Amino acid sequence: MIKFRFCKFAQINSITSLKSRIGGSSKTPEYDLYRSYYNKTIEDIKEQPGVTIVKNINDAKRVIDILNKYKKQPHAWDTETIDIDVKSETPINRGKLICASAFAGPEVNFGNGPRLFIDNFAQNSDLIMLFKEYFEDEKILKIWHNYGFDKHIFGNHGINVKGFFGDTMHMARLLDPSKQPQEYSLAKLSLAYEDEIKLVKIKRMECLLKKPNLTDEERSSLQLFKDHLLDINLKTSMKQIFGQNKELKNGQVSKLKVYPKILQMHCLPQYINQWIEYSTLDSEITYFLCLTLKDLLNKTKIFYNLKPTDPDFQTKKSEFGINCLGDIYSKYWNSLGEILTELEREGMQVDMDHVKNIKLQAEEDMKQYEQNFIKWVQTTQEGDVSQFNCSSTQQLQQLFFAPCKKQQTKKTPQMMKEEEEEDEYLSDGRKKSIRKEVEDLPEVKSFQIDNIHQIIKENQRTPLKYTEMHIKGLGIEPLSYTPSGMPQADYNALKQLAGDVEKQQYGLIYHHFVGKGEPQKGIDACLAINDLLELKSIEVLLHTFIIPLIELTDPSGRIHTSININTETGRLSSRNPNLLNQPALEKDRYKIRKSFIAKKGNKLIVADYGQLELRVLAHMTKCKAMIDAFLKGGDFHSRTVITMFPHIQEEIDKGELLIEWDKQKGKAPAPLVKDKYAAERRKAKVLNFSIAYGKTATGFAKDWQCEVKEAQKTIDAWFAQRKEVEQWQYNVRMIAKNQFFTQTLLGRYRYLEKYFQQQTRSYINHGLRAAINTPIQGGAADIVIAAMVKIYKNQSLKDLGYKLLLQVHDELILEGPEENAQQALKIVKELMENPFEIQLELPLEVDAKIGNNWYECK
DNA sequence: CTTAAGCGCCAC
DNA sequence: AAACGTGGCGCTTAAG
Structure with a gap:
């Protein structure tokens, strides 16, 4: 292999030299460099047995014909993407596809075998567009793992994926919702269900080999699969395959692991073969995992409200006409998978003027409270504490409760587990800490602060970036302790210190000062802590709701949260941002809910279940x-x-x-x-x-x-x-x-x-x-999911132009044309109150309102 | 620079 | 012996 073909290339061959381009524009010199180099890489790719690589238009056309030939069976797909930070960003309008892989069954021969790899970078960057018609054909069913992500990425290329067969992540969740969140990755699931997958594979092979009219193409595909792929059952994580221990300057090897960027793996000759293997394995595993999970879901029978001793235990259906988990999947969760992607893409319109307004207002309000509190803190201290950080729990603990002994903590189950576990290493090579022992709080503790006054220490020529601030504790008896044994400085504790200032019922800190013969100082302290509480409550609103709303709203003014099925009870959750925890009306001093509006000419419908x-x-x-x-x-x-x-x-x-x-x-x-x-x-x-x-x-x-x-x-x-x-x-x-x-x-x-x-x-x-x-909680989730499916499938609502935007546990939000609002509301209410074919022991009641924004509808 | 733990707080 | 279930996430701090 010829390395460093171009001189200038040396600079990106080193993993660390390339700054993260993730999230950046693809029109950068680095990208150009990759492109220019890639042309050569792709030509030199070694053909791997069983893997068909699509690297030009002709390949693509040939493969599309084959996919269409097998349109009666589902095809598993997976993508690899760039220009997105998957952890913190929505894939909506962000992220591009650089390759896709598919697996449609071991007998489906794409030319060089059943694994399909489609290049979509550099000279091939629009190759995927040739598959548009295929992906948009709802008759051809596709299997995904974490469908939402791939669907949005395709959406970014103008491809509206249809024909959703299933999402293996959701299937695994339904089959067993009790695992840790990270256990639902493709890699972990392939390990967890390894034995079952192996059996399914072998059975499938036997079945296919017995097929009467097997073509030569199919036979050779099966042979390739048997010879080269059948025994590969586990997906190794990207980190395991591509991670390297970083070399230090002195030549030693550090524990710090470094990973090539996605594009490096895709473009550099030393990675490309493994990269293709890695990518195509994903879709193949998704394929077999899907078969396996479907089977397991169907085998998991439901006998609700029946004891094993009941005579009809083995035969009676549940009252909902559901026999097994597979029925729940096909009846509700499959649709839900599609619905969630639609909610995400639709997003909610944000009134940016209002949000920016309340941001200013909140910042203004905080200023005075902060000044007041810090001014008071200063009166209790000898040194300069003007940089006291009110958001720092540690500083507050120190100020009020030091000196104090940490409370002996009881061992939590988590800690017991940690003690048993072997040393775990983090991605950067650090040993995973076994819950640090906290120490007693000394009377005076120092905190690192920015050296804003550019103080130059003795023996130093230039000012250091940081300097120290000392906080002497007031020595108040702690009111409660955190799990690690430190005095708690939460709202409850601080409120007890301050008391009810309005009613002049001063709290514990007042008595603390009275004990020292300084009642006036006590009152001042209560007033100051009261201001601190105000400050903290505004800060929370600002940082958890207002600022993220500004930062995460897209250029068109809509915010797209990502909605997940990842709770143990079957509720949904929302991230980036979490839209399910908007402040309740009473606490919403800035009326943040007014930021969520209907588009011009539209109305929102917010429908709540009463006491669900x-x-x-x-x-x-x-x-x-x-x-x-x-x-x-x-x-x-x-x-x-x-x-x-x-x-x-x-x-x-x-x-x-x-x-x-x-x-x-x-x-x-x-x-x-x-x-x-x-x-x-x-x-x-x-x-x-x-x-x-x-x-x-x-x-x-x-x-x-x-x-x-x-x-x-x-x-x-x-x-x-x-x-x-x-x-x-x-x-x-x-x-x-x-x-x-x-x-x-x-x-x-x-x-x-x-x-x-x-x-x-x-x-x-x-x-x-x-x-x-x-x-109870999961049952409520079942009801709301069933209602969402009914609403999603309802033709009248579609005709009226009403679409679901969000589910908030017992509340559904829709948006549609103003003139149809009343009609839509009636339908929504009716559907939500009757989510199932059967009636429950009591009616469900839904309160639905129409408004221009979320606040009005409450 | 990064990651993670600890704390605290928002919702239903 | 513990004492209220399910989540997401911002901030500070520590450490590599």
Whole structure:
């Protein structure tokens, strides 16, 4: 092999010399360099047995004919991309394809065998466009791993991929949602299901070899596959194949691993063969993994609400007409896979003027609070602390609670696991830390700060970049401790220090200063901490919501979050940015939800399920009291209150108290529960929500600031009328303990071995809480997913121009033409209230609103 | 420069 | 013996 053919090339042959071009423009000198070199590389590629390489138009045309010839069977695809940082960026309008690989079955011979590699770089950079018609043919089914990503990348090339057969990541999630998130990578799954995949491969081969009308082409493909590919079952990670230990200047080898850039692997002769092997293996594994997972999903039967002792255990279908996980996939999750990509691409329109406005406002508001607080901190310190960082937890811990001893921490299951594990190394060669031991806080601790005054230390000529700031602790008794044993400096703790400043009920720090005979200082401290709390709350809004919104909105003014199915309960999650945790209305001081708007001429429809999880609980437990309360309607928590307190029930019976009153009918003839018994109602509400989470008396006592006994009495009062819930929870816990799983409304499984294998109480308790929570939370997710599928498939909504934009756990957001809003709203409500063919034990209620922005619709 | 841990906080 | 379930993510700090 001729290396360094061009002199100038030496500079990019070294892995480290090339600065990351990821996310950059492809019209750069570096790219040109790759292009010029690549022409030669691609000509010199060694043909690998079993792999067909497409490197010109003629190859492409020939291969497309073959793909079309096998259009009756699904084809697995995978892509490799540049110009995108996959960790932090949406692939929408970002990222380009440099090659694609396919596998359509071991018998499908693309010329040199069943693995297909399509080049799409340099002189071939539009080769993929020849496949446009193929990809857009919805009759030809394609298999993907993490479909959303590839679909968007193709979208960037103007190819609207259709014919979605399945996503192996979603299949694996459905089959077993209880793994760590990183365990769903193609590499990890191929390892986890290695044995099953091998069997599927062999069976497939046997079946194909028996095929009566096998062509010569097919026979030779099968032979190539058998000789060269059949035994390759595991995908090695890119890091493993291409990672090298960095060479230090002194010639030693560092533990630091370095990796070539994607383009280097694609373009440099020393990588290209391995690169092609690596890329084509991806689609081949996706193909067999899909067959394997489909099989496993179909084999995983669902017998919900049936005990093994029931006579029809083996034969009875679930009430939803679902026999196995495979049915859930084909009925709901397959569509969901397609729906999520559409939500992502559609995105939400952002009112940039509003966001920029509130950004300025927030920054302005923060200034004064920050000044006030730091000014106060300065009064407690001898040295200069003008650079005190209010966002630093450590500095706050030091300021308030030092000196203090760290609390002895109990070993968490996580720590026990870490102790057992062998040393793990991080990608940069560092040993993965085994949870650092924290130390006691000294009275004075120093922190590194920017040397803004350009102070020059003794024995130094120039000012160093950093200098030190010393913080002397006030020595307040810590109120609570973090898991690592440090004093907690969260909202709760700081609030207790400050007290209620408005009401002049000063908090613990006031008493601290009073003890020292300085009450005025105490008041000042409370005021300062109060300002700090204000500052922190604004900071959170600014940094978690406002700034990311500005940074991540695309040039056309829409924001595209990426939506994942990656929770253990089957809920969705959202990233870049997370749009599912927008501040609740009460906390949204800058009305951030007003930033999410409908396009001009459009309206948003926001449709919420009312008390969805409680309804799922009522349905699954068949709890009479709860179902009854829901059927009667009105304020559910008020209804809960009256069943818990007999004297309140009496007042209702006598007509001295009302559950609800329509204000349009004038003044209420009697007081309402939510007014007269506001405190009780609040408790009932918390109970209603928290019991599903498995919260205990101790937890309630802490929240309500009462004795555990009293909390237990309230809980008992709740359960007294809801015996079915108690019984159901008992049953579910028993199944969890004995069989290590729990099931959602639709019968999806969540496996709990990991909680019960560890024999620590904390882990087991966690498992038991997860067991009773998952059916409810996951059941609610099942309902919303079913509703999304119904909405997506509804022709009337399509005709009205309404499209789904987002799901927020129990809420769906759609956008469409203003003139059709009322009509669409009716349909959406109807579909959401009837997500299944069957009716539940109680109706589902949906509250839907029309508005110009998300705020208006709430 | 990078990565990761720890903390804290947002939602349902 | 623990004490409320499911997530994403920004910031600080430490370390290679």
